[in-house]
Amino acid sequence: MSQDFRSFSFHGCGQGNFPDPAATISASVGQGGSNNSDDTITIQTLLNNVPAGNGGPQPRLAMDGIVGKLTIGAIHRFQARHLGWSDGRIDPDGPTLPRLRSYSANLDASGLDAPNPNQQRRAHVSIMAESIRRTIAISVLPHARQAIRKTQYELDLVMLKLNKEVLHIKDLFRGGGPEQRSFRVFNTHFAIAQLSTREAKQNLNFVRETFATMRAILDRRRGSFGGNPWGETIVEVDPITEYVKELEHTIAYSPYQTGNQKRLTRLGISPFRIYFTNLIDGSSFDRYLYAVIHELAHFVDDEKKVKIEDHAYGFQEKYKTLAHNLRIRNADCYSAAAFDLALGNARLAAIYPNLRVIEIDPVIIH
Numbered sequence: 001m002s003q004d005f006r007s008f009s010f011h012g013c014g015q016g017n018f019p020d021p022a023a024t025i026s027a028s029v030g031q032g033g034s035n036n037s038d039d040t041i042t043i044q045t046l047l048n049n050v051p052a053g054n055g056g057p058q059p060r061l062a063m064d065g066i067v068g069k070l071t072i073g074a075i076h077r078f079q080a081r082h083l084g085w086s087d088g089r090i091d092p093d094g095p096t097l098p099r100l101r102s103y104s105a106n107l108d109a110s111g112l113d114a115p116n117p118n119q120q121r122r123a124h125v126s127i128m129a130e131s132i133r134r135t136i137a138i139s140v141l142p143h144a145r146q147a148i149r150k151t152q153y154e155l156d157l158v159m160l161k162l163n164k165e166v167l168h169i170k171d172l173f174r175g176g177g178p179e180q181r182s183f184r185v186f187n188t189h190f191a192i193a194q195l196s197t198r199e200a201k202q203n204l205n206f207v208r209e210t211f212a213t214m215r216a217i218l219d220r221r222r223g224s225f226g227g228n229p230w231g232e233t234i235v236e237v238d239p240i241t242e243y244v245k246e247l248e249h250t251i252a253y254s255p256y257q258t259g260n261q262k263r264l265t266r267l268g269i270s271p272f273r274i275y276f277t278n279l280i281d282g283s284s285f286d287r288y289l290y291a292v293i294h295e296l297a298h299f300v301d302d303e304k305k306v307k308i309e310d311h312a313y314g315f316q317e318k319y320k321t322l323a324h325n326l327r328i329r330n331a332d333c334y335s336a337a338a339f340d341l342a343l344g345n346a347r348l349a350a351i352y353p354n355l356r357v358i359e360i361d362p363v364i365i366h
């Protein structure tokens with residue numbers, strides 16, 4: 001993976017942990033299988049590369065390395081569609097894996113068809129698919145702006161309360177004011193309840209500035225080099241996925257402004273765009289929306305020279321124990337918080353099921 005890109009996959013953003021589509025498994029996965037974590041992630045990844053209309057899982061599987069009824073159900077579904085029978089299990093030398101693997105390696109850009117050797121038709125469908133992808137990507141932008149505005153508003157209410165009425169940070173957990181739920185959500189994603197009140201204010205101020213910068217970028221109010229480098233729209237379809245091996249498991253990516261400009265230019269891409277690849281085709285509107293908010297948080301570090309990186313993703317267990325000082329510089333904390341707060345926990349949980357109504361760092365109230 002080149003450092004020129006931040007890339008977002010179903011698995012997360014940044015350096016991909018995806019197994020190669022040609023990857024094998026060491027033991028069986030599924031109903032009654034050995035279900036090793038690494039093997040399970042391989043199978044979950046391969047299954048997720050299969051469009052729903054072609055026997056793939058809908059919604060897509062959490063790639064958590066755990067075999068549950070959803071993963072087993074997805075294996076049954078794929079086998080029934082492609083083999084005409086199903087036992088819910090994939091063996092290293094069985095008939096399902098080659099089918100799954102070849103499918104993933106030849107994934108059609110449209111997400112609608114099985115592997116199709118007819119190149120001319122693929123090219124035609126690909127243009128259709130790109131048009132749809134661009135339309136969806138552009139249509140999420142007002143929603144991203146609205147979600148960020150709502151998050152800013154709720155954060156302002158919490159800050160007002162904190163600045164005027166609260167002696168101790170834990171007081172925010174008391175009473176039933178409307179800001180209490182907001183505070184709990186901010187606490188879930190930025191883990192501030194155990195800080196001193198002063199430190200909590202500093203942390204929340206940083207979060208507030210970051211959301212403000214994200215919104216400014218979306219509103220095209222400024223860019224590092226003046227004017228409006230973000231152009232007509234900050235999102236674009238990926239022109240190069242099929243040719244750049246390192247991006248083959250990526251659903252979205254954004255080049256660093258500090259990246260190799262010559263290389264970017266040669267590839268025909270701009271450091272001021274978030275690119276969506278054909279692997280997001282068939283995904284939900286919210287997947288696009290989540291990816292945009294996540295990538296916008298990364299853009300902030302270009303603007304502010306503060307690095308907002310990927311320390312933990314919402315699907316990882318370590319997300320729940322990540323230290324507060326890393327959270328305020330963790331891109332997924334911003335997208336997860338905005339989803340949780342502005343769009344509702346149900347929509348966040350549809351993307352990361354393990355974040356269904358959790359509270360990180362809960363405070364005991366006596």
Ligand SMILES: [Zn+2]
Nearest residue numbers: 013014310331
């Ligand atoms: Zn990222």
